Amino acid sequence: AQTVTQSQPEMSVQEAETVTLSCTYDTSESDYYLFWYKQPPSRQMILVIRQEAYKQQNATENRFSVNFQKAAKSFSLKISDSQLGDAAMYFCAYRTYYGGATNKLIFGTGTLLAVQP
Amino acid sequence: GAVVSQHPSRVICKSGTSVKIECRSLDFQATTMFWYRQFPKQSLMLMATSNEGSKATYEQGVEKDKFLINHASLTLSTLTVTSAHPEDSSFYICSANSGNGNQPQHFGDGTRLSIL
Numbered sequence: 543a544q545t546v547t548q549s550q551p552e553m554s555v556q557e558a559e560t561v562t563l564s565c566t567y568d569t570s571e572s573d574y575y576l577f578w579y580k581q582p583p584s585r586q587m588i589l590v591i592r593q594e595a596y597k598q599q600n601a602t603e604n605r606f607s608v609n610f611q612k613a614a615k616s617f618s619l620k621i622s623d624s625q626l627g628d629a630a631m632y633f634c635a636y637r638t639y640y641g642g643a644t645n646k647l648i649f650g651t652g653t654l655l656a657v658q659p
Numbered sequence: 660g661a662v663v664s665q666h667p668s669r670v671i672c673k674s675g676t677s678v679k680i681e682c683r684s685l686d687f688q689a690t691t692m693f694w695y696r697q698f699p700k701q702s703l704m705l706m707a708t709s710n711e712g713s714k715a716t717y718e719q720g721v722e723k724d725k726f727l728i729n730h731a732s733l734t735l736s737t738l739t740v741t742s743a744h745p746e747d748s749s750f751y752i753c754s755a756n757s758g759n760g761n762q763p764q765h766f767g768d769g770t771r772l773s774i775l
Contacts, residue, residue, distance in 0.1 A: 585768070644691045644708060651701070
């Protein structure tokens with residue numbers, strides 16, 4: 543079975559600085575998806591970024607980028623130019639590639655990010 | 660983009676009451692929806708996978724008779740917490756996959772359930 547591990551329960555960053563959140567996973571599959579979701583105090587789950595395992599290029603969405611190391615089964619999230627609105631719980635998630643719409647997400651335990659003004 | 664609407668956002672009721680939570684996909688059809696439970700400062704715990712026109716698939720340890728799931732149409736799944744007790748108080752979130760499963764899951768805004 544697949545597992546997702548986030549080893550940093552809490553992180554803190556100064557506004558305008560850069561922070562990296564760690565995520566590792568375990569799987570025997572070669573094709574899969576990886577996601578980072580953000581959950582602010584409103585509790586809404588917001589997709590931050592997505593990576594397909596078959597793509598070697600790291601995904602980027604504006605200030606958010608990932609460092610995907612398939613061999614090491616590592617999927618870290620880098621937030622550049624941190625803003626106060628980035629403060630939230632961040633969840634790393636895994637989903638298998640095959641099986642279609644029934645595929646469930648496997649979540650890590652989350653990292654609570656605080657942004658200091 | 661794909662939108663999932665969840666209702667109600669907040670419910671407070673007495674112990675012993677049954678509570679129904681609705682999850683709707685507003686602009687896409689969802690053959691599969693997912694129901695999660697989340698305790699404060701913890702991750703999302705998958706409770707069950709809701710399949711349109713068939714029985715839900717429950718995760719280990721989740722009581723089927725306690726958490727009734729109905730997915731009668733391609734845009735609506737409901738979760739009914741039967742005979743709710745204070746220990747059922749939690750945050751419940753639904754999600755759905757749009758397309759053929761190669762798209763990210765879209766989440767509802769969640770329901771905060773408080774049982775007195």
